[in-house]
Amino acid sequence: MCGVCGVVSGRGGDLASVAATMAETLRHRGPDATGVWLDFGGRVAFGHTRLSIVDLSDAGAQPISSFDGRWTMTYNGELYNTDELRGRVPGMAWRGHSDTEVLVEHVARHGVQATLELARGMFALGIWDGSEGELWLARDRFGEKPLYHAHSEGDFLFGSELKALRAVPGFDPEIDREGLAEYFRWTYVPAPRTIYKGVAKLLPGHVLRVGDTGSIEASEPFWSPIRVASEAQVVGGDDDALDRLQDGLDRAVAGQMVSDVPLGAFLSGGVDSSAVVAAMRRVSSASVRTFTIGFTESGYDESGYAADVASRLETDHTSLMVSPEDARKVIPELPRIYDEPFADSSQIPTYLVSRMARDHVTVALSGDGGDELFGGYDRYQQVARLEALRRRMPAAVRGMAAGAVESVGVKTWERLVSTLPANFVPAGLRHRPGHRLHKLARMLAAEAGIDAYASLMSIENRGDGLVLGVEPSSLTFGEEVSAETSAFDPFERAMLVDTLTYLPGDLLTKVDRASMAVSLEVRVPFLDPDLFSLAWGLRPDQRIREGRGKWLLKELLRRSLPDELIDRPKMGFGIPVGDWLRGPLRGWADELLDPGLVVEQGLLDPEMVRRRWEDHLAGRGDLVFQVWSLLMFQAWLVSER
Secondary structure: OEEEEEEEEOOOOOHHHHHHHHHHOOHHHOEOEEEEEEOOOOOEEEEEEEOOOOOOOHHHOOOEEOOOOOEEEEEEEEEOOHHHHHHOOOOOOOOOOOHHHHHHHHHHHHOHHHHHHHOOEEEEEEEEEOOOOEEEEEEOOOOOOOOEEEEEOOEEEEEOOHHHHHOOOOOOOOEOHHHHHHHHHHOOOOOOOOOEOOEEEOOOOEEEEEEOOOOEEEEEEOOOHHHHHHHOOOOOOHHHHHHHHHHHHHHHHHHHOOOOOOEEEEOOOOHHHHHHHHHHHHHOOOOOEEEEEEEOOHHHOOHHHHHHHHHHHOOEEEEEEEOHHHHHOOHHHHHHHHOOOOOOOOHHHHHHHHHHHHOOOOEEEOOOOHHHHHOOOHHHHHHHHHHHHHHHOOHHHHHHHHHHHHOOOHHHHHHHHHOOOHHHOOHHHOOOHHHHHHHHHHHHHOOOHHHHHHHHHOOOOOOOOOEOOOOOOOOOOOHHHHHHHOOOOHHHHHHHHHHHOHHHHHHHHHHHHHHHOOOOEEEOHHHOHHHHHHHOOOOHHHHOEOOEOOHHHHHHHOOOOOHHHOOOOOOOOOOOHHHHHHOOOHHHHHHHOOHHHHHHHOOEOHHHHHHHHHHHHHOOOOOHHHHHHHHHHHHHHHHHO
């Protein structure tokens, strides 16, 4: 992995120095080498920091220019079909065997758009066309790698992280209050927004063209998950589907195990990471390194399951038990690591397992994406059942029912549910029942099915004035997402919405920042485009059978593991942050949520902040997500100022 950055200026100036300054902020993404390139006219400068993975020689150094001198590229990523693209550039006297060189030479022969459509991998890149005087920016299909861009004082800037843009002299953007309100809804700022006005994230699967004066000429997709899902070919019977899934997963894993440095895998003991490691064992004769962390608090510890899986698969397994104090020490580093407000508390264990793995390997494979491809989240079934119920109930009746449920407090619902015999309580209400019933109420009251899913996914369901100066607005994923997914049934629509929003905005952001903070490259085999297409060719009963999600993936895993390591409740990669905030983190939180500080900042309603904090401390509501998002924003804002 690497860090990329650059500037296009119509004014000129010392752009090489600007690019070097930007690159210095990205050294954690690429500690092995730094490079700067300035075009002959002084209009464009690229910066690059390198984490050497394939071809450790100088032949893989960046920025890199094509043999004909027309194209120059700064590139962050890994290409998994390098040999295929190399074969499309015959007669080339290759300098080395890096995917970087293959990518830029393929562009020189076939153009940017054709290259992106064929490239299989994770990447964010900037490439300058010296002949046409154009900059092309591109981001991989699913958004594994980040890319930000902005205008500042007439210059066009881009970089892997916001900190690269902030390093540019004169770059001083305002906080985008609309983006901040979106953050409080989702716990991340969804693309293309960022926390700053005038700064954007390039959307996954998109390419952007910029002229030599820094003006944006075009932005368009080169790949669409909606189109792939719509056109996917039906796989067939169960036996054929199983064989094709194993072949597809094995191919994806084998392609992503290519590395000139030590490689391993994260192993939580869950279905997804276990399936990836089982595939690694099938396709490799070498020993497989696996890594997990455990927690001394048993309700959050999966390390025992991971150890059992590792033993069955005969991996070289490393496990680290983490105390609450170890986890809490990471919290002050989060604003620096995540670069803009981000409040998925599993960011902490993700960073810890990345840091531990980096002591042993430079590349790790991850099981992320399995739920989105194979229907693994319980909420997909919940939203499908709810949509059927919504269609049978008039809007007025739904509104009355929702009001009745919400009129009873979260804690009261939890006490009521706790008095019922266990076999009377639906599985979906056995954990945080008050919170889930209130979610159900808001979903019932939503006007449309996709808005009901938005209500389920958000932690802020109303425009309640938390962010000052932002008018209340309806809760939605946006017109484009709503329109593109409208033709799918509720179950599949939820999967696609997650692929477009939650997967890149939360999961992949979390993994990228946590791993890159310690210079670890993480690869995600489930996001292989052929595997994605295969998954969307499955029949509904091959995703969910007898009420159990990910049926086909679990059946594949039974070829490697016993039932008892597969058929167990899903456990999130979480920490008891709610309890910590009432205990050892109380002082830290009190300081950040101090009313005087909130008033001075002038962004949030201090009374609402105070009330939420006090309600959480008193246990009057299930507000851990809302309070954690407040704290992560406040910690970020304080660190920036």
